[in-house]
Amino acid sequence: MQPVTEHVDRLVCSACGATFAPEPLHTVCTHCGRPLLVSYRLEALCDRFRPEVLAGRVRSLWRYAEVLPVPFDAVRSLGEGWTPLLPQPRLGRQLGLPNLYVKDESLNPGGSFKARGLAMAVAAAALRGVRQVGLASAGNAAGALALYAARMGLSALVFMPEETPEPAVWECRLAGAQVYQVPGTIAEAGAAFEAYRREHPEVFSVATLREPYRVEGKKTMGYELFEQLGGRLPDVILYPTGGGTGLIGMWKAFDEMEALGWIGPERPRMVAVQAAGCAPIVRAFQEGHETAEFWENARTLAAGLRVPKALGDFLILRALRESNGTAVAVEDDEILEAMARWAQAEGMLAAPEGAATLAALLRLREAGWVQPEETVVLFNTASAHKYPAVVHRVLSRVEATEIR
């Protein structure tokens, strides 16, 4: 089995532009330490990889075989990707946005969008002979890693903050991963993982942007939006941004789609949504910086947004600016309110990170930043079922309001 598909050209450093052959196993750029991205021979694909060819294909992210680095035959899929894009008619009416959608990533294996990237990264590592994979995670990535490692016969170890929502911890244990919980945020968990790896270099890191393939799984969200909107992109995308792989991935997908002739130079306005208690990207965006500073004392109930520093910060900020997008921080109270509102208006069981995009849209709509005729896509990144403690807080609020 070839470890890469035929259309992979090389790996390119996202910062310094250095290039590398795709073999053997790569981590980050050996020159500057920044993330590597996969480059495809898109010119050669233009004539035969057209949207029309997708019609009869598998209903998972593997439908985009030509622009994926791993051959589908080599993967033990759990059905990741091709999540529904759902119109939101009632919310849309309330907000005066008739073309409002949610991309519901909770319908992925394990209940979160992390399935996409980890399916790809674990398969890519396994094909190159890796037997042990690990990462630090705020929760959902750890769960997804554990599932795909079990599925593909690798052993997994995960480092998570002590405050990680319980379901993410027990799905790891259920799937047989070794679990370490560390005081602090994902930053401290990441440091503990790196310390561990110094003693155990045989453990390959699939942490965010520490290898080139997770982002290739995530980018398929961008291809799916195009297909599911009938061959166009939305005007505005609101994306909850912790490590930002999804946003970076979609931005890369749009560039590929332009090179393939599917779209022109126009892009959706990308909106990074963060929590007010941990908003490094929002601060850097507002202050005009190219990278983000470490956010001290990060605090939010949205575990996936408790990321004080993202390795891909410069890529996120570049996408926001090049797209005429923006960055919005919302309070935890707004997130709780959005969870209740979304469930009651549209039957959507959103994760707090997903609900943050609805809270951000309320702000942007009020500020006039989004126009009524625009097509707007919110991302719900996981199921509310993975956040029982947060759901309890939502229900307490709802019931307190009812009693009043």
Place this chain on the structure above:
Amino acid sequence: MQPVTEHVDRLVCSACGATFAPEPLHTVCTHCGRPLLVSYRLEALCDRFRPEVLAGRVRSLWRYAEVLPVPFDAVRSLGEGWTPLLPQPRLGRQLGLPNLYVKDESLNPGGSFKARGLAMAVAAAALRGVRQVGLASAGNAAGALALYAARMGLSALVFMPEETPEPAVWECRLAGAQVYQVPGTIAEAGAAFEAYRREHPEVFSVATLREPYRVEGKKTMGYELFEQLGGRLPDVILYPTGGGTGLIGMWKAFDEMEALGWIGPERPRMVAVQAAGCAPIVRAFQEGHETAEFWENARTLAAGLRVPKALGDFLILRALRESNGTAVAVEDDEILEAMARWAQAEGMLAAPEGAATLAALLRLREAGWVQPEETVVLFNTASAHKYPAVVHRVLSRVEATEIR
């Protein structure tokens, strides 16, 4: 908007054969009180509703429009159906069954197979002017009802046993349903719901087989198996059986597919899987009865299998016998062990009801009832994330074993 699609012919009583026009709103047979099933003009469809026409269609259960009672335009989908059929290579190797699959219904909205039937029943009721829907449920059906009622703008009320797993209760509350918890099993919850309805006849019951449309949503699992196996049915289907709507639905789908000319008279051997602490169908099957007796003191950790008496028992038993199938009861301990084993071997986060099918397969394989070359499909009906207390029991066992 027409409340039914053009191919619906009439409703037929599953027991006495009495027929009814599809309008207005129907519950059960007015002659004998047994379930009504929808009959389509399949002869008229033979020429144009062929498997080939499905290729480019929507990736949800709505792809089978011609044999569904509700027009897709009338539905606010949450992306229900078209769940993956996943090969199980490692388990298959362990069991000497190279053609082993799981139909993973946890990738439905709300994380359970109940989405299929309730999407259909709520839409059908809404089209006929119903504003309030309700049911008694062991958990997942209540959650699904709450989500679809919220999505379609109806109010919902649900009656559940006190011991219902918490996530099912709070998803109902989050989506704004009225929740009543009742001591005992779903039998007591059902009685409480019926008592409530005597006072509030405006609440329409979408309880299992109390109206004709839920089974139409569930039957799509049968159509999907055919398509996902490349135009054939498996040899054996193991299905966790509480109320049994899914098994009855698939059996109906196979009859329709034969009338449409998609398959011949052959059928998969259907296996109803129950818990040893509540196995009315298994007992009736073994004793050669046509209906099942109420099971006293029902007890099992698999909440969805704690159904002491199913309205459709005679239909379930008929399908088991006509298919040369069987009925198997498994102990709670076997379920716990199967949950751990499945997660570690294939990354599958199975609900206890789903894991019961794996436990049953181990028994059947040992007994020589399943042959090595046969294609076998297990059904995982929901995500383990909806059963935190059961997962804790699994993890305690796993860790106790590790320490020993």
